Amino acid sequence: MEGFHSEDEVVKEYDSRLMRRLLKFTLPYMKYIVIVIFLMLTVTILNLARPYLIKTAIDNNINGFKGSYTFISYAAKESAAIGEKYLVKGDIPSGTPASIVYFKNNYYAVDGKIDHNAPYNIENNSIIQGDKSYKAYILSTDQLKVLRHDDYNGIVRSTVYLLIIAISVFLLNYLQVYLLQYTGQRIIFDIREKIFNHVESLSLSFFDKNPVGRLVTRVTNDVETLNELYTGVLVYLFKDAFLITGILIFMFILNTKLALIALFSIPFMVAAALIFKKYDRDAYRDVRVRIARINAFLSENISGMKTVQIYAKEDKKFREFDAINSDYYEATMRQVTVYAVFRPSIDLISSLALSAMLWFGGIKVIGKELEFGTLFAFVSYLQMFFEPINDITEKYDIMQSAMASSERIFMLLDTNEKIENPKNPLSFEKPKGEIEFKNVWFAYRDEEWVLRDLSFKINPGEKVAFVGATGAGKTSIISLISRLYDIQKGEILIDGINIKEIDKHDLRKNIATVLQDVFLFTGDIKSNIRLNNDNISDRDIINACRYVNADKFIEKLPDKYDSPVNERGSTFSQGERQLIAFARAIAFNPPILVLDEATSSIDTETESLIQDALEKITRNRTTIIVAHRLSTIKNADKIIVLHKGKIREIGKHEELLEKKGLYYNLYQLQYKDLEKK
Template sequence: MSTGKRLFQYALNYKRIILVALAMLTVAVVADLAGPFIAKRMIDHHILGIESVWHTTDEQSGAVKYKGNLYTKEDMEQETDSAQILQVGRNFVFVDAKIEFDGNRSYEDGVLTINKGAKAAQYEAELLSGEELMGFYRPEIPGIIKLLAFYFGLLIIAAIFQYGQRFYLQKSANRIIQKLREDVFRQIQRLPIRYFDNLPAGKVVARITNDTEAIRELYVTVLSTFFTSFIYITGIYIALFILNARLAAICLLLLPVLFVWAKLYRKYASKYNHVIRSRVSDINGVINESIQGMSIIQAFGREKETQKDFEKLNNEHFTYQNKLLSLNSSTSHNLVAVLRNIVFVAFIWYFGGEALQPSSAISLGMLYAFVDYINRLFNPVQGIVNQLANLEQALVAGERVFKLMDEEGIDVSEEEIPRYKGNVTFDHVSFGYKEGKYVLKDLNFEAKQGETVALVGHTGSGKSSIMNLLFRFYDPQEGKILIDGMDISEMPRQTLRKYMGIVLQDPFLFTGTIASNVSLDHPSISRDTVEKALQSVGADRVLKNLENGYDEPVIEKGSTLSSGQRQLISFARALAFDPAILILDEATSSIDTETEAIIQDAMDVLKEGRTTFIIAHRLSTIRNADQILVLDRGRIVEKGNHDQLMESKGKYYQMYQLQLGNKSKAG
């Protein structure tokens, strides 16, 4: 399914609101487009209506008194004397007769002469004074006032319904984007960890924020403009056909011209916008990287090189912005104005002179209405063209968002199982992050409930990969992992992880408070549980000096707390969830000696009754482990407790002696 169709499917979720908005838009357009019709009637029937045939009458109501006689424009049932008022230059004359034909008019010495081709006619006429002329206009004033009041009422209706349609269209757009963002975020929760290995976090964030905001512009501005313009153009053409079908048919020639023009504009605007969007993304990346690495940039004197990289991207962005500006200037605003003027001049040239003649089928009021509608026709056209670039940006953004949503994910399971004891077995497990390149090879070991198993080895030996498999962030290519005899590959990931706890080398804290970072706002973890967990790991001794205690605010990543404080909070978090299996991934490597002593004192409490896996470089922290697995290039090369491995004087012995020697030299 194309991106456009998928965006349309999202819009259908709120079709009722959109249909209400479109209905209100239609009413607003009809009310707005009635203006030229009202102006036409006002010109033809009231302002120029004074030149109609006047009849003598005996009735006083609404009649005009002139030279002792009463006159009215209304058709009389019985035959009466007729008269006409005609404009000659700037003056008006009264002819006490009905003229046979109309043409070029001239007045001299009380005689009105009308010439039309070879024909000529003369009539006795009287020049009307201003007061006499106003007497004939006076009956038209109530009609003009009624039309003005009617038009003012239509303007109010149009304004109300315009507000309503914009409100509901934007409301539906916000709802659509709200749902889209929730769906994207839900999809991110479903994606395996492997997906994030190759996609920087910034790009994922951009999909949820920048790209969905571009799509929001599609619904709020672009489609709103397109809907409004389409209804306006349709309404204008209907009005033109009502006025004069022949002239309206000629105006239809504009549509193919505008279609070809829009296609050409979109072709080049799309190309430029793709480059501009890419450069904006690159510029954001450079700025973000420079801010995060400012200390390194300044320490190594790389300010000028960083500035040059930024200027290169900025200049490319500037160049393509100028190209887009030139395209807009030549094909958007200016072209619309030129096309409008050409059509306007052609219309006046062909029909203007004829319309000015009273004998023509085209009245002056109709000419005015046509000119007004033709001018109005170009406003929605220009609105559509101006939104083509935003349309292209939204489609590109939609393509990126839907590409993320099409990634294969795993649904969050609500399945519940009884708490397992924590007996872990790795049965001939082999695993690689890339196909055919194993980082773990034929691993076999058991960890019984309550045991502490330490994993040691050089960087890249596979220690963290074992934990990734145990948590099912990844699945092994060969072998299987069992917990209490159950194959974890047959268990839902969320169910498996419910009874696991983890403490990372660099603990992650969320914005909130210390207490909320321990409980993660889980409804089953009470305040008492949070405080007991913090006390159990000795955090109360380290955090007691904070002004707000356990309610101390935590900002992004806990940057206002020391590494030791952050680590203790993560220990308390793991303990509060009461896991059956506890994983400590380099948990004490970044902690000072005093804090490490506090954690070591609390370690017995943490490990009691739990299967604990410890990944450690500092071998002094795992001397009391029940089982130590020594890894080398993905294989277990030694296995046993500290004393057994020291006696065998193998790889573990060498590592321990090396660390002991380094400490002695440091001392």
């Protein structure tokens, strides 16, 4: 997929299409997600109950004195003696209506029914309301405790309920956060494994065209962005939806007009979100492109730091990094600017809505048209109402980042530059080692042919060498034998079987390749020889090392075969790394051995060890040698001379020298160079 190779060319897929693909990763964990959603619904209901309980405590208990009271002529339960009469809460037909009012820090018992929503005044122990006057009695603290016993109990009950809700919310939140994080981490674990498994399956041609840093960005930065999507957005959208829906229901139950004021702000928020969406997605795309460039630059230059320092290119590379880093900084600031404008605009809209609520509701409370507890509940619900909306805006910001990352992840996963296995592979157990190229054409790119109509045959057990100038196609041949690349035309046969009809893993298990630049993994010597093959014992490893003379330096190390290996084996010399690679090849005991420039740039002492090892490991197996140093292949059964992707000469060392052709010229050039040295 060519689009992946260019970071600037991003396919603008629909968010819904990307989201559907992202949601597929949640399917194995759906039961956990359902549990989390249920817990969130429960927590939401409990949270919504809080303002309603407080509203009830204010209107029914704290302001409970505004209810009905009655003067009776006899003492009754929870009654207070006032003069010769008894005041009791509630309506009793045999008594006379009474009220309690709060005026200038005192509570009064009123011998008559007072309208608490109308203004009144107290003069000379009488309460005056309009043209009516009622006898008023100051109530003591003890009398209030008796008369408001139910109100005290109601406040205690509300407090206990709030405490139970707080503890329940804490426990349920702990459980749902733990389950959600567990689920999110498992999903991200699966995504990382899927990406890495996919990257491993891609042909080498893909890695020829894509920097390592860019691929690292996919598996680290981009996947971590998806982690925020799964753990902080998707499931929480349900919580926000539950909360908004519940708040609107409670608001409309309490007061329709105030609820409509809250709804009036929503269109403005939607408009702000649509404007934000237009700019934020593009800004995040730019950020993802530029962080990938930084990672690619760092990966390349840190790996090549030796070359940078040898040629004193630190300043030049710094200037290049400064330009890339500045580009990333500017892209990030553009994204920050978009968010910095959007979030305060949401806060402004919510503040205006709250101000309108206080203005309209406050007038209603002063005019006795609305209970104070109801206004308190509305203010609480309105603040709660904007919390999920603000939350959604932040989640939308994360979602835009996740969409930009998911585009690139799916572009990588959709890349199909694979070496496909046959559906019904042929058996490939213990091949004899016969290799044949039939009219093979191969190019790394389009029709820039590296090999042109190449045909040759290697018999089982033969030692065949390929020589030629740089670019002749030698290394390409050994890559094709292991099917690291697929040819465009022709056939490659092993024991008469086309390698495209063989399981590629079975094919590669029977071919050991020792490259010029040996790659060692971080770990120890034993793990680098065994390469996770449990069938290779420690004794096998030791015997293999002794067989190829690698024991000469390994035995001198403090930890011997358990000695640590740093990244790429940087603490070992090139010759030591190649001896370890030979030991690896012997331990796996393949019928086909490929040696690519295995003796180049080696000191004389190590070369003698390697030459002895080469003689041993090439016995009784088909061996292909690619070498620039022609002196190392004099004993080859067959030498194939390549030039510009074609075979020019075939024969033994002496035969080719007698022809005085291309091989003779190459040999004379090297011989003269040696004479000069």
